[in-house]
Structures are given as C-alpha cells and as structure tokens.
Amino acid sequence: MNYYSTKHQTPAVSLKEAVIQGLPSDNGLFMPEHIKSLPKSFFNNISELSFADMAFEVANTLIGEDIDTHKLREIIDKTITFEAELKSLDPQSHVLELFHGPTFAFKDFGARFMANTMSYFVENSGKQLHILVATSGDTGSAVANGFLGVPNISVTVLYPKGKVSLIQEKQFTTLGQNITALEIDGTFDDCQSLVKQAFMDSDIQKTFFVSSANSINIARLIPQSFYYFRAYAQLKNKDLPLFFVIPSGNFGNLTAGIFAKKMGLPISKFIAATNLNKIIPDFLKTGNFEPKPSVQTISNAMDVGNPSNFARIADLYANDLAAIQTDMKGYFYDDQQTQNAMIDCKKRYDYILDPHGAIGYLAWKDFEKEFAKPANGIILETAHPAKFLEVVEQTLNEKVEIPARLLEFMEKPTKKILLSKEFAVFKDFLMNNLKN
Numbered sequence: 411m412n413y414y415s416t417k418h419q420t421p422a423v424s425l426k427e428a429v430i431q432g433l434p435s436d437n438g439l440f441m442p443e444h445i446k447s448l449p450k451s452f453f454n455n456i457s458e459l460s461f462a463d464m465a466f467e468v469a470n471t472l473i474g475e476d477i478d479t480h481k482l483r484e485i486i487d488k489t490i491t492f493e494a495e496l497k498s499l500d501p502q503s504h505v506l507e508l509f510h511g512p513t514f515a516f517k518d519f520g521a522r523f524m525a526n527t528m529s530y531f532v533e534n535s536g537k538q539l540h541i542l543v544a545t546s547g548d549t550g551s552a553v554a555n556g557f558l559g560v561p562n563i564s565v566t567v568l569y570p571k572g573k574v575s576l577i578q579e580k581q582f583t584t585l586g587q588n589i590t591a592l593e594i595d596g597t598f599d600d601c602q603s604l605v606k607q608a609f610m611d612s613d614i615q616k617t618f619f620v621s622s623a624n625s626i627n628i629a630r631l632i633p634q635s636f637y638y639f640r641a642y643a644q645l646k647n648k649d650l651p652l653f654f655v656i657p658s659g660n661f662g663n664l665t666a667g668i669f670a671k672k673m674g675l676p677i678s679k680f681i682a683a684t685n686l687n688k689i690i691p692d693f694l695k696t697g698n699f700e701p702k703p704s705v706q707t708i709s710n711a712m713d714v715g716n717p718s719n720f721a722r723i724a725d726l727y728a729n730d731l732a733a734i735q736t737d738m739k740g741y742f743y744d745d746q747q748t749q750n751a752m753i754d755c756k757k758r759y760d761y762i763l764d765p766h767g768a769i770g771y772l773a774w775k776d777f778e779k780e781f782a783k784p785a786n787g788i789i790l791e792t793a794h795p796a797k798f799l800e801v802v803e804q805t806l807n808e809k810v811e812i813p814a815r816l817l818e819f820m821e822k823p824t825k826k827i828l829l830s831k832e833f834a835v836f837k838d839f840l841m842n843n844l845k846n
C-alpha cells in the first residue's frame with residue numbers, strides 16, 4: 411500500500427520511504443491510502459486472542475504486503491511485551507492503563523514498533539541508520555528505550571541541561587549500548603535547532619545515513635490503534651454504546667483511535683480531553699482551527715498549541731466539520747480542576763490518576779452526566795502517576811509508590827556528554843563519533 415501526504419504536493423511513497431523519511435517534503439503528514447475493515451470473525455473471537463495475536467491481525471490488515479508476514483509477526487512480538495490493562499472504576503467507567511511499558515507511558519507502544527520497523531527496513535541496506543532526536547523529556551526516553559539494542563541503528567538524544575526531571579534524564583542516560591545522550595548547554599529549542607541543522611549539513615548527509623524519530627512518524631501511529639481493540643476485548647458488556655476518552659496534546663492517540671473505528675471497532679464517539687491548550691475543543695465548537703502559543707500546565711505532555719495530527723483528522727473526515735462533530739466531543743480543564751479530579755478519584759475509587767488521566771476522568775464524568783444512558787466509557791491513562799511524582803504527592807498529600815523498574819533506572823549510573831549549543835561543536839562530535 412502507498413502512503414500519501416495530507417498536502418498532496420508530493421507523490422505517494424511506500425511504507426519504507428514513509429517510515430525512514432518521517433515527513434513528506436511538502437510538510438504534510440503521511441497517511442495510508444486505504445484503511446481496510448477487519449472481518450466479523452475477528453471481533454467474534456477477540457476476547458480469546460492474546461494481545462500479540464490481536465495486534466498482529468490489526469497490523470497485518472493495516473500494513474498488508476509492505477512487511478513480510480513472518481517479519482511483521484517478529485516486530486509485533488518485540489513490541490507487544492506488556493499489557494494494556496483495563497481496570498473498572500465502576501460498571502460504566504473504565505481506565506485503560508497504557509503505562510506498563512519500559513518508560514511508563516503510552517509512547518512506548520509507538521516507539522518500540524517504529525524502532526523495530528525501521529530496523530527491518532535498513533537490515534538489507536547494509537547501512538547503519540543514525541537517529542537524531544531532541545527532547546524536552548518524555549519523547550527521548552520512549553525513543554531511546556524503544557531503540558535500545560535494536561540492530562543496524564544508533565540513537566543520539568539531545569536534551570537541555572537542567573531542564574528535564576531526574577527520572578526523565580535517568581531513562582535515557584543510563585542505557586549505554588547504541589544510545590548516546592548529549593546534554594546541551596542551552597534550551598530545548600537549541601537542541602531542536604542542532605538536529606535541524608544536522609539534517610541540512612552536506613558533510614553529515616554525505617557521510618552518514620541520518621533520520622529522525624519524530625512523533626508524527628506513521629510507524630508510531632499504527633501500533634497505537636492496537637490497544638483500542640485490546641480495551642474492547644476486555645469489556646464485560648460489549649453491547650453498550652462505547653466511548654473512548656483521550657487526554658490529548660498532539661492528537662496522535664486520538665487519530666489512532668479513528669483508524670481503529672475505520673477498521674470496524676464499534677466506537678460511538680471520541681471524547682477529546684485537553685488542558686487549557688484547548689485548540690481542538692475550540693475547533694469542535696466553532697469550526698475554526700486556530701493554533702496558539704502553548705501555555706504551561708501540570709499535564710505538560712499535553713501543552714501543545716498547534717496539534718500536529720489535526721491535519722490527519724481533517725483528512726480522515728475529508729474536511730467535513732459536521733462529520734467530525736458527530737464522532738468527537740471536546741472538553742477542557744484547568745490545573746485546579748485537574749487536581750480536584752485526582753483527589754475525587756482517589757476518594758471515590760481508591761485509584762490514583764496522573765494529571766493527564768485526571769483530565770480524561772473529568773471529561774468522562776461530564777459526558778456521562780449529559781449522555782444519561784447506560785454506556786461504557788474508557789479513559790486512556792497515558793502515564794503512570796509515579797512519573798509525575800511531585801504533583802501527585804502534593805495533590806493527594808500522600809506518598810506514591812514508585813514501581814521497582816522505575817527505581818532501577820534511578821540507581822543506574824548516568825552516562826552523558828556535555829556540549830555547548832554551537833553547531834560546529836555538535837557537528838565535530840558526530841563526525842568523530844558516529845560509526846558507519
């Protein structure tokens with residue numbers, strides 16, 4: 411199958427090119443030409459399948475002939491090594507825990523699938539692929555852990571000195587092997603600018619095969635559709651209207667949900683839940699998409715003022731506002747409401763939410779009241795509360811248990827290289843240290 415650009419200014423490409431290139435040259439986003447439906451038999455047996463078997467069926471339907479079937483199975487088995495667990499707060503309200511992966515956030519699904527898919531595509535080229543990634547925290551940890559030990563690929567993570575949390579820093583500076591961490595004496599924007607300059611530098615381009623692992627890569631989106639099916643498989647009463655509540659920033663997660671719906675998953679509506687960066691809730695109300703500078707909140711992984719996947723959503727609905735409004739409802743909340751939700755959920759259900767999941771919880775409670783009929787609401791819990799330890803402990807006024815695997819990261823020795831923000835220094839480092 412071919413992948414076209416949402417801007418339609420470049421020819422469609424194969425999955426291999428879409429994944430290695432990341433972005434089409436017209437600055438659109440890659441999209442699959444067709445999204446096929448899964449057969450009825452798949453849905454009839456869904457509760458009997460293992461997560462990996464189910465994910466394979468979905469991936470095979472989405473990707474088809476672009477990856478050899480046995481290889482695709484291998485990629486799935488390397489990606490789906492942890493569960494997406496559905497926990498019920500009450501008969502109507504469910505939490506889909508997407509944080510059981512190596513870095514305790516849902517981005518692990520996308521990063522691991524992309525890493526193994528890229529490795530497959532470069533395997534026969536005889537080349538070594540170098541991933542350059544700038545991070546303000548979470549993307550770096552998911553990408554570094556996703557690519558850890560993956561053959562034919564090395565990763566260089568650039569992060570701003572003193573501006574990521576200790577837990578985040580530990581998750582990409584303690585790995586070793588094919589992962590190198592560069593601490594840049596500058597801001598996140600400086601890191602991003604270094605990566606951009608490297609992609610435009612002719613010496614680097616001539617000498618090395620470099621790529622990015624950015625969040626809009628189509629290989630990160632595809633595996634995010636798997637857990638919508640997994641959630642459905644775990645529901646006791648599958649006949650009730652089904653609502654997915656998605657705490658959103660760049661809207662990759664929600665876009666993957668639309669893929670799942672197009673493949674036949676019976677989703678009544680998506681509830682788009684945001685913090686004060688409410689570009690999409692505003693769009694759903696007014697029909698105007700107006701990006702704004704982002705504002706800082708305690709659910710900071712959703713502090714996005716220009717949600718990049720909006721282009722994909724508009725494309726999936728052929729720019730039909732009424733159709734989008736039929737499938738989607740938007741809610742937004744401020745930090746005080748978010749903290750109150752964390753306290754409320756702990757008190758009512760003895761369940762600890764992270765600040766992102768708490769926004770989903772609020773949106774579900776509001777929608778549930780308006781809908782006022784029996785339904786299933788599935789709130790995507792996008793990160794483990796211990797990842798946002800300070801806010802969660804302050805809000806709940808109690809200690810939060812840190813999972814043993816997260817503590818392990820904290821105890822490992824840090825390996826990082828401090829560089830100034832000068833491009834010449836960064837370029838020298840790459841020219842002298844990357845291996846072909």
Ligand SMILES: *Cc1c(COP(=O)(O)O)cnc(C)c1O
Binds near residue numbers: 516660766
């Ligand atoms: C990335 C992230 C989000 C936002 O996901 P999008 O796909 O960008 O909408 C929400 N919560 C957490 C914890 C995240 O890391």
